[in-house]
Amino acid sequence: xxxxxxxxxxxxxxxxxxxxxxxxxxxxxxxxxxxxxxxxxxxxxxxxxxxxxxxxxxxxxxxxxxxxxxxxxxxxxxxxxxxxxxxxxxxxxxxxxxxxxxxxxxxxxxxxxxxxxxxxxxxxxxxxxxxxxxxxxxxxxxxxxxxxxxxxxxxxxxxxxxxxxxxxxxxxxxxxxxxxxxxxxxxxxxxxxxxxxxxxxxxxxxxxxxxxxxxxxxxxxxxxxxxxxxxxxxxxxxxxxxxxxxxxxxxxxxxxxxxxxxxxxxxxxxxxxxxxxxx
Ligand code: OGA
Ligand code: MN
Numbered sequence: 001x002x003x004x005x006x007x008x009x010x011x012x013x014x015x016x017x018x019x020x021x022x023x024x025x026x027x028x029x030x031x032x033x034x035x036x037x038x039x040x041x042x043x044x045x046x047x048x049x050x051x052x053x054x055x056x057x058x059x060x061x062x063x064x065x066x067x068x069x070x071x072x073x074x075x076x077x078x079x080x081x082x083x084x085x086x087x088x089x090x091x092x093x094x095x096x097x098x099x100x101x102x103x104x105x106x107x108x109x110x111x112x113x114x115x116x117x118x119x120x121x122x123x124x125x126x127x128x129x130x131x132x133x134x135x136x137x138x139x140x141x142x143x144x145x146x147x148x149x150x151x152x153x154x155x156x157x158x159x160x161x162x163x164x165x166x167x168x169x170x171x172x173x174x175x176x177x178x179x180x181x182x183x184x185x186x187x188x189x190x191x192x193x194x195x196x197x198x199x200x201x202x203x204x205x206x207x208x209x210x211x212x213x214x215x216x217x218x219x220x221x222x223x224x225x226x227x228x229x230x231x232x233x234x235x236x237x238x239x240x241x242x243x244x245x246x247x248x249x250x251x252x253x254x255x256x257x258x259x260x261x262x263x264x265x266x267x268x269x270x271x272x273x274x275x276x277x278x279x
Contacts, residue, residue, distance in 0.1 A: 001026065003033065008232050009133040010039030018042055018241060019051040027058045034059070034114065035190035038133050038249045039232065042241040047118055049075045049265065052241075056116045056267035063105070063112055063268040066173045067093055072265065081117065081264040096262065099165050099253040101132065101222075102201030103246050104268060107158040107180055111278065113189060113271035116243040121263035122236045126256030130233045135195040135248040137225040138185065152184040153207040154198045154218075161202045181207050182278040188247050189275035195248040196225060197278060225250075247271075247278070 001021075004012045011033060016026070034040050047055075053075050056062055062077040070093045072078035082092030105112040117129070138146070158177040162168050169177060184206065186197040200222050206214040234242060244251060256262060270276065 001029065006039065006041060006232050008229060009037060009136060010041060010131065010232050011037045012041040012043065014043065016042060018045050018055045019047055022055070022058055031059060031190065034243060034245055035188060038135065038245045039131050040243045041234070042243070043237060044239045045118070045241050046239060047241065049078055052116065052118050052265055052267060053077045056243075056269055060113060060269040060271060063270050065268060066169065066176050077267055079266045079268065081262075081266055082121075083258060083262055084121075092263070094166060094253065096127075096256055096258040096260075097165075098255045100201040101130075101199045101226075101250045101252045102161060102165070103197070103199050103250050105246065106182065106197070106199065106202050107156040107161070107177055109180055110270060110276035111182070112246045112268045114243060114245055114269035115266055116241060116269065117264050117266045118241045119236045119238055119264055121261045122238060123256040123260030123262050126254055126260075127262050128233050128235050128254045129242065130231060130252045130254070131244060132225055132250050133230045133232075133248065134197070134225055134250060135188065135191075135193045137227075137230045138194050138196045140230075141224065146185075149185050149196075149221075152209075153181040154184045155179055155181050155204045155207055156198075156202045157204045158202065160204045165201055179204065186247060186278040188245075189271050191248075193248060196221060197247070199250040201250075201252075 001016045002014045006012055049072055064076050065079045070080050072080055080092035081094050083096040084091050104115045157179040184198055185194050187194055
């Protein structure tokens with residue numbers, strides 16, 4: 001296994017076959033790289049659905065996403081992200097439009113610690129996935145600004161995200177995804193690094209703060225985070241697998257030509273039970 005830094009943050013891991021290299025030493029090394037760098041890229045992978053699930057499960061229990069209409073029929077641990085349709089119905093979530101900055105599942109009580117996205121079909125251009133390193137953005141804040149954020153809690157809402165960037169959930173899914181609050185600054189369960197834990201897509205406000213003050217605080221924070229030095233933009237190749245850390249990064253997706261086909265398969269990795277609630 002070899003590593004090479006990506007631009008600004010994240011690492012590409014090469015000389016590895018995710019369908020086979022599951023020995024404990026490799027998995028341990030990957031777990032630390034993932035927590036330390038926030039983003040791992042594996043290129044030229046040939047993975048069946050079962051391989052994606054088996055590899056992801058080496059890092060934690062896998063979440064069955066509430067959007068059951070977009071799960072892979074034979075592997076419910078896989079969420080299909082696609083603009084493709086079957087019998088006139090979308091087979092996946094997020095279609096071909098822009099998707100704003102978010103953390104996967106920040107709106108859950110026990111949010112995912114990671115996601116792995118594998119590319120099966122990609123458009124000739126567009127549809128890049130951008131990442132922002134919120135641990136680096138936090139670390140670079142001046143001390144007085146860090147102190148001013150201490151103890152704050154942010155409110156997150158899947159409904160808020162869906163209104164702008166996706167489709168509404170059905171009644172049962174809505175009942176399963178109530179709004180929730182988590183610490184605005186969280187500690188990573190593996191690396192112990194602190195990171196900003198809020199995003200423009202899913203964070204509806206700061207708990208107990210007047211709306212205009214909360215909006216101003218969050219806006220200022222996002223402007224700080226979205227500096228080019230904290231960002232990596234991924235241009236997909238077929239066979240890429242990207243595994244990101246949902247505790248210390250947020251991501252977005254660019255739009256692409258709706259007549260082009262894009263098909264990605266995603267797993268969602270949960271943290272160890274004793275570290276599952278953000279702290
Ligand atoms: C996701 C997601 C972005 C993309 O799967 O969580 O945000 O590039 N996908 O498809
Ligand atoms: Mn996402």
